[in-house]
Every structure is written in C-alpha cells, then in structure tokens.
Amino acid sequence: MKKIALTLLVITLILVVCIGVNTLQFTSKQPNVASIDGIEVNTARAVQTLSAAIKLETISHQNSKDAVDQPFFELAQLISDRFPAVAQNLQKTVINKKSLLYKWQGKNSQLKPITFLAHLDVVPAEQGTLDQWKYPPFSGVIAEGFVWGRGTLDDKSSVLGTLEAVEHLIESGFAPNRTVYLAFGHDEEIGGKQGAAKIAEYMAQQGINSLFTLDEGMVVLNKQLSPAGKDTAIIGIAEKGYVTLRLTAHAEGGHSSMPTSTGAIGILAGAITALEQNQRPSKFADTVEETFSFLGPEMGLVDRIMFANQWLFGSAIISALERKTSTAAMIRSTTAITMIEGGFKENAIPSQASATVNFRILPGESSAEIKKHVERVIANPAISVDFITNSTPTEPSKISAADTTGFSTIGRTAQQLFPGAIFAPGLVLAGTDSVNYQNSAENNYRFAPYVLGPDDLGRIHGINERIRIEDYGLMIKFYAQLIINMDE
Ligand SMILES: [Zn+2]
Incomplete structure (x- = not known):
C-alpha cells in the first residue's frame, strides 16, 4: 500500500516538474519595441x-x-x-x-x-x-x-x-x-x-x-x-480554402393524398441533419499552433500552463476552442448549409430537392476530401453530391x-x-x-x-x-x- 502511494507521489511530482519546466520555457516572442510617432502625414x-x-x-x-x-x-x-x-x-x-x-x-x-x-x-x-x-x-x-x-x-x-x-x-x-x-x-x-x-x-x-x-x-x-x-x-x-457542394435528393414524386414515407424533401432533410451533426474533425493545425506559440506566453497563468503543455492539455484546448464559432472555425473545416430548393405545388410531392452547402477548408485538407466526407456521412445512393458549376473550388493556401x-x-x-x-x-x-x-x-x-x-x-x-x-x-x-x- 505504502509502495503504491509512494509511486503515485513520485509520478505526480515528475508531472508537476515537467509542467513547470515547460511553462517556464514557454517565453514571450515579442521583441522590446519602443513606440514612435511615424512619418508626418497630412x-x-x-x-x-x-x-x-x-x-x-x-x-x-x-x-x-x-x-x-x-x-x-x-x-x-x-x-x-x-x-x-x-x-x-x-x-x-x-x-x-x-x-x-x-x-x-x-x-x-x-x-x-x-x-x-x-x-x-x-x-x-x-x-x-x-x-x-x-x-x-x-x-x-x-x-x-x-x-x-x-x-x-x-x-x-x-x-x-x-x-x-x-x-x-x-x-x-x-x-x-x-x-x-x-x-x-x-x-x-x-x-x-x-x-x-x-x-x-x-x-x-x-x-x-x-x-x-x-x-x-x-x-x-x-x-x-x-x-x-x-x-x-x-x-x-495562411487562408482557408473554399468549396460549395450541391446535394440533390431523388425520389418518386406524386400526389400528396397518397404520400410515400420517403419523399425527396425528407431524404434531403435527413442528409442535412447528418452533415450538421458530423462536422469535420477539429485539430490543432500548424497555423493554430503558431498562433498560440505567440499568444500563449502573453496570456494568464492558467492559459500559459495549458498552451505550454499541449501534450497533456491538447484535447481540453480543442474543446474550449470548439465552444465559440469564431475559434471553432480556426480548428476545423466548417460546414454551412446556405440554400435549399424543392417543391412546386402545395399538394404535389416533388421528385427532387436540393441543398447547397458551403465549406471553408482547413490548410492540410482538400476539396476532394470534403466531397468524400459528405458522401460518407450521407451514405445514401438516392442523393447525388456535386461541385456547383458556377464556382470552382479554391484549395487552402x-x-x-x-x-x-x-x-x-x-x-x-x-x-x-x-x-x-x-x-x-x-x-x-x-x-x-x-x-x-x-x-x-x-x-x-x-x-x-x-x-x-x-x-x-x-x-x-x-x-x-x-x-x-x-x-x-x-x-x-x-x-x-x-x-x-x-x-x-
Ligand atoms: Zn477585401
């Protein structure tokens, strides 16, 4: 019993020392610069x-x-x-x-x-x-x-x-x-x-x-x-890439008095929900790591300890960044459903419905990968996934x-x-x-x-x-x- 307690104590001590050393070595990258008036401007x-x-x-x-x-x-x-x-x-x-x-x-x-x-x-x-x-x-x-x-x-x-x-x-x-x-x-x-x-x-x-x-x-x-x-x-x-995909659901249309259980609009709605619930994975990409290697040392002690010890707190940092839309967009390719189309008459079930989805791609990913992700998440042969025709994808810089x-x-x-x-x-x-x-x-x-x-x-x-x-x-x-x- 004593031995286990002692081992735990030693491990804790080593951990604390590691965290402490990393935090001390995580020093400011800001040079000492005096402010100036600059040139005379009219x-x-x-x-x-x-x-x-x-x-x-x-x-x-x-x-x-x-x-x-x-x-x-x-x-x-x-x-x-x-x-x-x-x-x-x-x-x-x-x-x-x-x-x-x-x-x-x-x-x-x-x-x-x-x-x-x-x-x-x-x-x-x-x-x-x-x-x-x-x-x-x-x-x-x-x-x-x-x-x-x-x-x-x-x-x-x-x-x-x-x-x-x-x-x-x-x-x-x-x-x-x-x-x-x-x-x-x-x-x-x-x-x-x-x-x-x-x-x-x-x-x-x-x-x-x-x-x-x-x-x-x-x-x-x-x-x-x-x-x-x-x-x-x-x-x-760096800047994120840009790609827009169109999802088109196909189903049997017909009269609204005898509806099937799987109309084009319903199928599409399911796909949209699936996409919103299955975001691209968040990661502490190179650019974000660079950002916080400059910002981290300027922050309060708790943040400084966390950013100095990403090996330990990496997932805690990611979930903190995911909580705000502005910082979530820094750590993953974003999914935005922007347009929807379908139906032409109140008492007719359309055979087709479509949605437009705009993605901003994180450096390190590509438009082809995004398309594959969408197909995998939707996993429905009744829905086709295409790049929209009037806008070519821009890959991340x-x-x-x-x-x-x-x-x-x-x-x-x-x-x-x-x-x-x-x-x-x-x-x-x-x-x-x-x-x-x-x-x-x-x-x-x-x-x-x-x-x-x-x-x-x-x-x-x-x-x-x-x-x-x-x-x-x-x-x-x-x-x-x-x-x-x-x-x-
Ligand atoms: Zn501009």
Whole structure:
C-alpha cells in the first residue's frame, strides 16, 4: 500500500516538474519595441482623397453582365490626379483594363522587392438595408471623426493608404533601396481571377519574385477580441480554402393524398441533419499552433500552463476552442448549409430537392476530401453530391513562415505604431487575393493595419462601414514605416 502511494507521489511530482519546466520555457516572442510617432502625414488631405474614392461605385457583381467599368476608370484617374509624386516616380502598368500595378524602383536591385496588395472593388450595399445606413454607402461622408461608406475598411483604405505612404515618402526625399510594388486588383470580391491573377501572371512573366506580399485579411484585434486580452496584430500566414457542394435528393414524386414515407424533401432533410451533426474533425493545425506559440506566453497563468503543455492539455484546448464559432472555425473545416430548393405545388410531392452547402477548408485538407466526407456521412445512393458549376473550388493556401525577417518586421512595425500591442501569426478564415501570388513571392502575409473591436466586425460587407480618421492616419504611417524598416 505504502509502495503504491509512494509511486503515485513520485509520478505526480515528475508531472508537476515537467509542467513547470515547460511553462517556464514557454517565453514571450515579442521583441522590446519602443513606440514612435511615424512619418508626418497630412491627414486632412488624405481623408479628402479617401472620401472621393468611396464615392466611386467600383462594385463587383457576381454576374459579369452587371459589371460597370466607368467607376474603375474614374478611380484610376483620381489616383493619377491626387498622387503627383507617385505619378512622376513610379512606373504604372494597367492590367486587364481595370487593375493597376505600380513599381517604385529601388537603388539596390540585389534586394528582393516587397509587394503591397489591395483591391479596388467593393461589394454592393444590400438593397433592403439602405435605410439603416447612417450615411449613404457611397456618400463618403466625413463626420463624427470617421469617413463613412463602402470600402472604407475593405479595402480602399489599403489602396489609398499605401499610395499616401509612398507619396509622403517621396515628398520627404526618401528613395528606397528595395523595389516596392503596389498591386491593385479589381475583382477580389468575386474571386480575383481577372484582377490579381492577371497581375500575378504579368509579374511572373517579368521574372519578379517578391520577398513577401502584404495583403488585407487580418487586423489589430482590440483587447476585447484578442484571446490574449490585449491589442493584438494578427498577421495572416495562411487562408482557408473554399468549396460549395450541391446535394440533390431523388425520389418518386406524386400526389400528396397518397404520400410515400420517403419523399425527396425528407431524404434531403435527413442528409442535412447528418452533415450538421458530423462536422469535420477539429485539430490543432500548424497555423493554430503558431498562433498560440505567440499568444500563449502573453496570456494568464492558467492559459500559459495549458498552451505550454499541449501534450497533456491538447484535447481540453480543442474543446474550449470548439465552444465559440469564431475559434471553432480556426480548428476545423466548417460546414454551412446556405440554400435549399424543392417543391412546386402545395399538394404535389416533388421528385427532387436540393441543398447547397458551403465549406471553408482547413490548410492540410482538400476539396476532394470534403466531397468524400459528405458522401460518407450521407451514405445514401438516392442523393447525388456535386461541385456547383458556377464556382470552382479554391484549395487552402500554403502556410507562410512566421520566422522570417519580413514577418518580424511587419510585427515590429505594428508594435511601433500601436503602443502596447503584441503580434502573432494567424489563419485567415475568408479568402483574399493573396492566393494568386503564392508562386510569385517567398511568403504571403495578410494584415491591414487598423484596430477592430466587437462593434466593428459586422461593418465589413455590412451596414455603416466606416474608418476612424485617426486610424486612417495610422495606416498610412504603418505602410510608410514598413517600407522604411524593410530598407534598413
Ligand atoms: Zn477585401
């Protein structure tokens, strides 16, 4: 008896020591960075230009027949007019009519260029919600300390913010050692195939290989949103894939006075329930592990102990992350039933019913695997499973490195301009233009330098999109400082 108690005591002691040592070795990855003021920015002028750009309705429509080119041409003209130093010092190439590529030649052609990505197009404002906008979506109103309208966050602030940064740097006499590209696609919101993909193709033809691209995708999460409880610049190192499947149930139709027990709608309903109850498995994938290797050491003691000892607490961490939809989406491929169709008359049983299911694929999985999963879960020959025809699947991106000079310079620059903030790599849950540049840059990073809180998340693609004037000034400073820092 004594022997067993002693053995247990020894095992417990070893365990405690292991946990303790791991926790002590789990140290901060944040460099010691002093905050700075950054370059001098003429915010009043910059805000006027952003406002003028918001007024141009550069909308991407799902149906290409609805496309209107004129606002894109006007935006290109506005850029030429308002950025004289850029016009004079950068080489501009128009790609596929509406996309723009600017090259700012560096003095040292041995250095690999850096490329800033952003998109000129915006999503429409939903018709039924127009009366809920405080200021009309394409008014570009400057009021209450904000610029209001569609594109202020996504993504004209990045287009114009990078241009402002370059314009201000040229005005101050700065000439880069490293070549800088600004690449603005015109159809990101509908997949980027005509914009970003064509720019990337052109850059490949020219033999341009960037050290990194920097695109939208992640932001500075304020302390309420960040799992670390402090402002956190999340730099996206990967993005999820995208695939949509259509399930079609076939059965015998007929009159509703003599129904069979298995109509097409009933069969389909069973399949939908099965899919919702059998989610793709959760896993602590590479990207999430990277995220928490940066965030973990900044968290409270209990979290720190857990993340430092994943070998012991791995499944507890996963079930904690599964509990919130936002964190659940980080650790598994998600299943979303988005459309349903079936039936044509109240007293007739249809012979066919269909559902559309959208999946966001975790890096490491593929669209083919998702389709197999669906077929396995449904396991019903009366239901066919097909990729939808008007949208090709996008596979998850490759994972960019978080231990490069580029990555740490982006993080350090964020710390310089967002006092008290930490930074960490992350997984982008939606899609960006970056996937088109996977072969034309060593790494693809995704970070738009503005702070978002819980109240702001719904504004992107939603109602009352706006950017704080002060925050826009900071964006410009960030882009300029990053160019300066990458030049050292
Ligand atoms: Zn966007």
